[in-house]
Every structure is written in structure tokens, then in C-alpha cells.
Amino acid sequence: MQSLTASLRVALVTIAVCVVGYTAVSLGVAQAFVAHTANGSLITAADGTIVGSRPIAQKFTDHRYFWPRPSAVDYDGAGAGGSNASPTSTDLTERARSLIALHGATPEKPLPAELAAASGSGLDPHISERAALYQAERVGKARGLSIARIEALVRAHTSAPGGSLTTERVVNVLELNLALDADFR
Amino acid sequence: MDALLLATLIVGGTALLSLPLGRYMTWAMDPTGPAPRRAGLERLFARVAGPLGHEQQGWKQYAIAMLAFNALMFVVSFAFVALQQHLPLNPDAKGAVEASLVFNTVASFTSNTNLQHYSGEVSMSYLSQLLSLMWLQFVSAATGIAALAALARGLAGRPEMGNFLVDLQRATLLVLLPLALIVATLMALGGVPMTLSGAASATTLEGVQQVIARGPVAAFLAIKQLGTNGGGFFGPNCTHPFENPTFWTNGLSMICILLVPMCSVWMFGRIVGRPRHARLVFAVMLVLLFGKIAVAVWFETAPTQAFAALPEVEQVAGNFEGKEMRFGTPYGSGPLWSVLTTCTSNGSVGAMHDSLNPMAGLMPMVGMWLNATFGGVGVGMINMFVYIVVAVFLAGMMVGRTPEYLNRRVEAREMKLAVLTVLAHALFILVGAAVFAATPWGRDTLANWGPHGFSEILYEFSSASANNGSGFEGLGDNTVPWNVATGLVMLLNRYVPILLPLAIAGSLARKRRTAESAGTLGVQDATFGAMLLGTILLVGALTFLPAAVLGPIAEHLLFAQQS
Numbered sequence: 001m002q003s004l005t006a007s008l009r010v011a012l013v014t015i016a017v018c019v020v021g022y023t024a025v026s027l028g029v030a031q032a033f034v035a036h037t038a039n040g041s042l043i044t045a046a047d048g049t050i051v052g053s054r055p056i057a058q059k060f061t062d063h064r065y066f067w068p069r070p071s072a073v074d075y076d077g078a079g080a081g082g083s084n085a086s087p088t089s090t091d092l093t094e095r096a097r098s099l100i101a102l103h104g105a106t107p108e109k110p111l112p113a114e115l116a117a118a119s120g121s122g123l124d125p126h127i128s129e130r131a132a133l134y135q136a137e138r139v140g141k142a143r144g145l146s147i148a149r150i151e152a153l154v155r156a157h158t159s160a161p162g163g164s165l166t167t168e169r170v171v172n173v174l175e176l177n178l179a180l181d182a183d184f185r
Numbered sequence: 186m187d188a189l190l191l192a193t194l195i196v197g198g199t200a201l202l203s204l205p206l207g208r209y210m211t212w213a214m215d216p217t218g219p220a221p222r223r224a225g226l227e228r229l230f231a232r233v234a235g236p237l238g239h240e241q242q243g244w245k246q247y248a249i250a251m252l253a254f255n256a257l258m259f260v261v262s263f264a265f266v267a268l269q270q271h272l273p274l275n276p277d278a279k280g281a282v283e284a285s286l287v288f289n290t291v292a293s294f295t296s297n298t299n300l301q302h303y304s305g306e307v308s309m310s311y312l313s314q315l316l317s318l319m320w321l322q323f324v325s326a327a328t329g330i331a332a333l334a335a336l337a338r339g340l341a342g343r344p345e346m347g348n349f350l351v352d353l354q355r356a357t358l359l360v361l362l363p364l365a366l367i368v369a370t371l372m373a374l375g376g377v378p379m380t381l382s383g384a385a386s387a388t389t390l391e392g393v394q395q396v397i398a399r400g401p402v403a404a405f406l407a408i409k410q411l412g413t414n415g416g417g418f419f420g421p422n423c424t425h426p427f428e429n430p431t432f433w434t435n436g437l438s439m440i441c442i443l444l445v446p447m448c449s450v451w452m453f454g455r456i457v458g459r460p461r462h463a464r465l466v467f468a469v470m471l472v473l474l475f476g477k478i479a480v481a482v483w484f485e486t487a488p489t490q491a492f493a494a495l496p497e498v499e500q501v502a503g504n505f506e507g508k509e510m511r512f513g514t515p516y517g518s519g520p521l522w523s524v525l526t527t528c529t530s531n532g533s534v535g536a537m538h539d540s541l542n543p544m545a546g547l548m549p550m551v552g553m554w555l556n557a558t559f560g561g562v563g564v565g566m567i568n569m570f571v572y573i574v575v576a577v578f579l580a581g582m583m584v585g586r587t588p589e590y591l592n593r594r595v596e597a598r599e600m601k602l603a604v605l606t607v608l609a610h611a612l613f614i615l616v617g618a619a620v621f622a623a624t625p626w627g628r629d630t631l632a633n634w635g636p637h638g639f640s641e642i643l644y645e646f647s648s649a650s651a652n653n654g655s656g657f658e659g660l661g662d663n664t665v666p667w668n669v670a671t672g673l674v675m676l677l678n679r680y681v682p683i684l685l686p687l688a689i690a691g692s693l694a695r696k697r698r699t700a701e702s703a704g705t706l707g708v709q710d711a712t713f714g715a716m717l718l719g720t721i722l723l724v725g726a727l728t729f730l731p732a733a734v735l736g737p738i739a740e741h742l743l744f745a746q747q748s
Contacts, residue, residue: 002235002236002237003237003249003250003253004253004257005235006234006235006236006237006238006350007250007253007254007257007350008257009233009234009235010233010234010254010350010353010354011254011257011258011261011324013233013354014320014323014324014353014354014357014358015316015320017357017358017362018319018320018323018324018357018358018361018362018365018408019315019316019319019320022362022365022366022369022404023315023319023401023404025366026366026369026370026373026379026401026403026404026407027379027380027381027401027404029370029373030370030373030378030379030380030403031379031380033373033374034373034374034376037373037376037377037378037430038373038378038379038380038403039378039380039382039385039399040378040380040385040397040399040427041376041378042385042387042397049388050385050386050387050388051387051388051389051390052387052389052390052395052397053385053387053397055376055426055427055430056395056397056426056427057426058387058389058390058391058393058395059389059391059393059395060390060391061391062391065390065391069510075395076396077384077387077395077396077397077398078306078307078384078396078397078398079304079306079307079398079420080304080306080398080419080420080421080425081304081420081421081658082421082424082506082507082537082539082540082658083506083507083537083540083659084507084537084539084540084632084657084658084659085491085506085539085540085632085633085659086539086540086543086633086637086659086740087489087490087491087504087506087540087541087542087543088490088491088543088637088740088743088744089491089633089637090491091491092489092491092492092506093491093492093494093495096491096492096495096498097495100495100497100498105497105498106497107496107497110496110497110498110499111497111498111499112499112501113488113489113492113498113499113500113501113503113505114505114510114515116489116492116495116498116505117489117492117504117505117506117507117508118506118507119424119507119508119509119510120421120424120507120508120509120534120535120536120537120540121419121421121424121425121426121509122421123425123426124426124509124510124511125426125511126509126510126511127510128510161431161432161510161511161512161513162432162433162436162512162513165187165190165191165432165513166187166432166513166514167187167513167514168510168513168514170510170511174390177390178390181390
């Protein structure tokens with residue numbers, strides 16, 4: 001009995017400090033200094049509606065937009081997940097075939113591998129610069145713009161995620177598409 | 186090659202950081218000698234623990250106090266998760282959680298495992314996440330650190346092992362809390378959400394509705410990584426852009442995964458008064474760690490096998506399935522993280538382990554089977570202690586002397602307990618996997634065929650028994666048989682490998698000190714390091730090689746044959 005009440009007291013103290021206190025302090029710091037990202041990096045349109053979250057991929061099928069990587073959960077922002085398929089699985093071969101058809105890839109112009117592979121979260125907001133340039137021709141045609149202008153826009157939006165520690169430059173697909181709409185409406 | 190550079194930076198940087206922090210952790214956990222600024226704090230800890238707070242406990246009393254507190258942790262958290270639909274802080278109106286899933290979840294977080302048969306953003310209210318799960322992430326980690334402090338005191342030859350409830354408060358409030366506050370702040374600054382608002386609803390550029398789950402992620406993330414817990418706020422854990430938004434948060438997470446397990450080794454060395462012995466153990470762990478990293482990175486450079494027959498897809502180095510672009514090359518962060526998180530019994534994932542190439546996917550399993558390459562906070566070093574006892578015994582037999590460890594004779598009783606500890610882990614994994622592979626309990630829940638299906642089952646039991654928590658997540662594991670079986674394995678193999686080593690330490694502490702002579706085996710010498718490494722690999726290989734051959738190795742060979 002003595003040991004139960006002692007345990008209870010320690011439980012209450014640790015809950016008060018580590019749940020209530022710790023959460024309150026981290027919440028206060030985050031909301032005071034980085035409220036935008038702390039609330040989910042939401043992007044609002046001119047009319048105030050939320051169009052998405054910067055780090056969360058959304059679905060694009062229109063030829064006038066760049067497309068993100070495939071998603072095993074159809075870009076469900078409230079139920080993320082990957083394919084969890086073995087890299088030897090024939091399911092992945094089938095999915096890759098449909099993506100080849102979608103992007104119109106050929107052996108002469110092969111699809112960048114990440115556009116055939118789903119991310120772990122199903123919400124990967126990025127594609128590589130190469131994978132964006134790969135889509136420039138399609139986007140340019142659909143918008144009646146020269147490929148050079150589209151490629152320039154892509155290059156203006158890429159960044160190296162880890163500076164000199166990463167070799168491949170990436171681009172946020174949602175940001176790129178917002179820039180497309182803003183520049184070439 | 187930037188993958189190995191990244192590994193060296195992360196592991197090396199964390200090792201350097203662990204030196205001062207290990208000293209601090211020893212000061213926090215074992216205040217011997219004059220500590221004037223601490224006196225008030227120590228009185229407070231003792232007062233909170235009530236009349237028992239001043240008691241000095243032997244190993245049995247210490248173990249009983251630990252079990253009593255852990256039972257209370259289980260009951261309190263169970264109640265809050267089971268009743269979440271009636272409780273506040275539930276902005277997205279999460280409903281009731283099924284009973285066997287509540288059992289599994291609470292067993293999982295109580296045992297510092299964080300195996301998740303649910304998806305956080307789908308099933309759990311913010312109250313469940315913070316009050317039940319995050320609280321357990323603090324106190325279950327603290328339980329492990331306390332247990333190691335007690336073990337070390339026993340081995341140092343002190344008659345008593347300390348006071349569990351005081352140790353628990355020291356570990357929670359002096360070690361984990363300050364670190365968590367720093368890391369949660371850094372994570373929030375790095376872009377991780379920290380809000381109590383419910384999910385946001387967006388209308389995408391193409392006019393589709395997208396619900397975007399968010400929440401108090403930064404706080405949860407910090408302690409999940411620091412306490413080798415690993416449970417994700419979101420289903421896909423640290424692959425989720427909110428739980429790991431940038432290359433830099435990814436690196437910080439990996440540092441946090443390794444940090445306290447590394448500090449635990451230094452704390453052990455300081456309390457037993459053998460810093461050179463601790464350095465040797467640290468070196469043996471580093472060798473094992475880099476071995477696993479090198480193998481995982483090497484095999485992950487192979488392109489995705491499923492695309493090999495498709496000339497319309499670029500055959501580039503690295504398998505992108507289950508990985509995010511922002512962390513760099515697919516053979517960089519993914520396999521590195523998978524090794525770090527399983528060596529340390531953390532279990533958070535930065536890439537989907539189910540989608541790793543077969544031999545790269547074997548390395549996380551090896552990490553969980555050995556479970557002592559730094560290992561869980563506190564308990565990893567306890568597991569290593571068991572291997573040390575076995576190695577000391579084997580070495581003693583080889584040279585024909587009575588084996589000794591830290592000036593105490595290791596005899597039949599200690600050996601029985603050590604072997605039992607090693608065997609328990611193997612039995613839980615192999616018997617569990619055999620039963621589920623042979624019955625519809627396991628077979629009907631697989632996402633992949635053939636050897637990879639067997640790997641999914643083997644991985645799940647390895648993860649439960651090692652208190653790791655990662656998974657080959659294709660497995661449809663939210664069923665009553667899986668929830669009950671893994672729940673029991675997690676609990677049993679949480680406490681067996683703490684109680685039996687405490688018993689060994691208690692038994693050694695009662696023996697007379699033997700005098701050191703020229704013939705005494707030096708547990709700080711390179712020879713003993715090689716002996717220890719050999720023992721770990723031999724025990725691991727003998728026990729788990731047949732299972733590994735049936736799973737990942739068979740899949741790799743089939744895959745090599747086809748290409």
C-alpha cells in the first residue's frame with residue numbers, strides 16, 4: 001500500500017512536469033516564434049481559403065501542372081503511409097508500368113526512378129530537379145509556353161536540401177505549381 | 186561517397202557529444218560525494234517518493250519498486266486511451282480504440298517498445314498521444330536508465346542498489362526533460378508543427394478536398410527519439426513531412442536516437458569505476474555499428490529490382506521505394522537510419538524498412554537480434570553486460586582459470602541467469618515467428634509473398650522482443666492474435682532482461698572481492714574486446730542464422746538469380 005501511494009505521487013509529479021509543463025512550454029515557444037510552421041505551414045490563397053500545406057504533397061493530374069511522386073495512400077493528409085512492398089515485388093512493376101504510360105516514358109527518355117517509386121509517407125512534397133525538368137515539355141505544351149521558360153522557372157525553385165552534403169537538387173511541387181499559376185495565369 | 190561521410194559525421198559527432206553528457210548523466214543519476222547544489226533537489230525527490238524515499242534497496246526491493254511503478258504506468262495509460270472518446274483534447278473526434286489494440290499499444294509504450302498497430306493521426310486523440318503515450322515515453326525510458334544505474338552500483342560492490350522511485354525522478358527530470366526541451370525547441374524551429382488545433386482542411390489547386398492532420402508533434406518527437414521510444418505521432422513515423430521536414434531535422438533525429446544510449450555506456454563505466462573498460466565496450470559497439478551500416482548502405486545502392494525489366498525507367502543507384510527526396514540519396518539516410526534505430530531499440534523509421542532491399546533489410550533485424558550495439562537507453566548496456574558475463578566465462582574456460590568480472594567470481598548461478606537472458610530473447614522471436622508462420626494468424630496478414638512474407642513475421646517478433654518498435658509495416662498486424670502475442674512478448678522481454686541481470690549483479694555483490702593478479706583477465710584490453718565481439722557474433726549467428734536464411738537471405742538469392 002505504501003509503495004502504491006508512493007508510485008502514485010511520482011506518477012502525478014512526472015505527469016504534471018513532463019506532460020502539462022513540457023507541452024505548455026514547447027507549445028508557447030513554438031507559437032511565439034514560429035507560429036506559421038507550428039500550425040502546419042498552411043498556404044492560403046488571396047481569398048483566404050487554404051490551398052494546402054507547403055511540406056505536404058497534394059494530388060496533381062492536370063497536364064498544366066507538375067506531378068509529384070506516386071502515393072500509396074492517394075495523398076491522404078490524414079492517413080499517410082507507404083506501399084511497404086518489397087523492392088522485388090511484382091506489384092511495383094505493375095505500378096511502374098502505369099506510371100510509364102502516364103508520363104509517356106520511353107527507353108530513349110526513361111523516367112527518373114523516383115517518379116516510379118512511392119515515398120514512405122505518401123506525402124513527399126519534393127521531386128528532384130531532373131524529375132521536374134523531365135515534365136517541363138508536357139507542362140509547356142499544356143500551357144502553350146516555351147519549354148525554356150518552364151525550365152527557367154523550375155531552376156529558380158530548386159534547392160539542395162542538405163547544402164553541400166547532398167548532391168541532388170530538389171523542388172517542392174506545390175510551390176512550383178503555385179509559381180506556375182502566378183507567373184503564367 | 187556521401188552515405189559513409191554522413192554516417193561518420195552523425196555517429197562521430199554523437200560520440201563526441203556523449204562524452205560531456207555522459208559525465209552529466211552520471212552526476213544526475215549517481216550523486217556521490219559532495220553535491221551541495223543538489224541537496225535540496227534530492228530532498229524533494231525523496232519527499233515525493235514518501236516514506237520509502239529514503240530507503241536504500243537491495244536488488245529485490247529495487248526490482249519490486251520498479252515493477253510496481255511500471256504496473257501503475259500501464260493501468261493509468263490504459264484507462265486514458267480506452268476512454269479517449271469521452272475525454273477532452275480530441276478536436277478531430279477520434280472514436281473508441283478496440284480492446285486488444287489498447288492492450289497492445291499500452292504494453293508497447295510501457296515497455297519502451299513503441300510498436301504501433303495503429304496510425305496516430307487516424308486513431309489517437311491529442312490527450313491519448315500526450316497524457317498516455319508521451320508520458321510513458323518519459324517514464325519508460327527513465328525506468329531503463331534507473332535499472333542501469335542500479336546494476337552498476339551493484340557491480341561497483343555497493344551493498345545497496347539505490348532507490349528506484351528517486352532514480353526514476355532523476356532520470357526523468359534531470360536527464361530526459363532538459364534534453365527534450367532543447368530538442369523540441371530545435372525541432373519546432375526546424376519546421377515541425379506544435380499545435381493543439383485539429384486537422385486543417387484544404388482545397389487543392391485542382392479543387393479536391395485534402396484533410397491535413399497536425400498536432401503537438403515537436404514535443405512528442407523530441408522524447409520519442411531521446412528515450413529510444415520511437416513511436417510516431419503519425420503512422421509513417423519520421424518519413425512524414427511534419428515529423429521530419431528537412432535534411433537537418435533528419436540529422437538531428439539520428440543524433441538523438443544514438444545520444445542517450447551512448448551516454449549510458451559512459452555512465453556505467455563511471456559508476457563501476459572502470460572508465461577504460463567502458464571505452465573498450467564503446468569501441469566494440471562502434472565496430473558492430475559501422476559493420477551493419479556499411480552492409481546496409483552497400484546493398485541499398487542496388488536499384489529497385491522490380492524496375493529491372495523496364496527500360497523506360499532509369500536504372501540509377503539506390504532504391505527509392507519508401508524513401509523521401511529531402512533526405513538526400515536513397516542509399517544515404519535510409520539505410521543509415523534503419524541501422525541506428527534498430528541497434529538502439531528506438532524503432533522510429535526514416536524510410537520504410539519493408540521496402541529496403543533484402544540484405545539491407547536484414548541489418549535492422551541483426552540490430553534487434555543482438556540488441557546491444559548501444560541498445561535502448563540504459564537497457565542496451567544491461568544487455569551488453571550479459572554478453573560480457575558470457576564472454577568472461579568463455580575466456581576463463583579457455584585459459585583454465587575461474588572466470589572473474591570486476592573482481593568477483595562468475596560462477597554457475599550467474600552463468601545460468603545470463604544464458605537464460607540470452608535464450609529468452611531468442612525463444613520469444615523464433616517460437617513466435619514459427620507459430621505465426623505456420624498458422625493463419627500470421628499467414629493471412631502478409632503483404633508480400635514468399636521469403637519476404639516470412640521476413641515480415643520474423644521482423645515483427647524481433648521488434649517486439651527487442652523492445653524496438655519498428656516494423657515491416659506491410660504486415661496487417663492490427664488483429665487480435667498479433668495484438669495479444671506481441672503485447673505479451675514486449676512485456677515479458679522488457680522485464681526478464683532487466684530482472685535477471687539485476688539478480689546477477691546482486692549475486693556478484695554478495696561475493697568476496699578477489700585480489701587482482703597477473704593472471705586476471707583484463708576486461709579493458711583489446712584481447713578481451715576481440716573475445717567480446719566474437720561472443721556476440723557467435724551467439725547471434727548460432728541463434729538466428731537459420732531464420733535469416735529462410736527470410737532475407739533466400740529473397741536476396743532469388744533476386745540475384747533473376748538479375
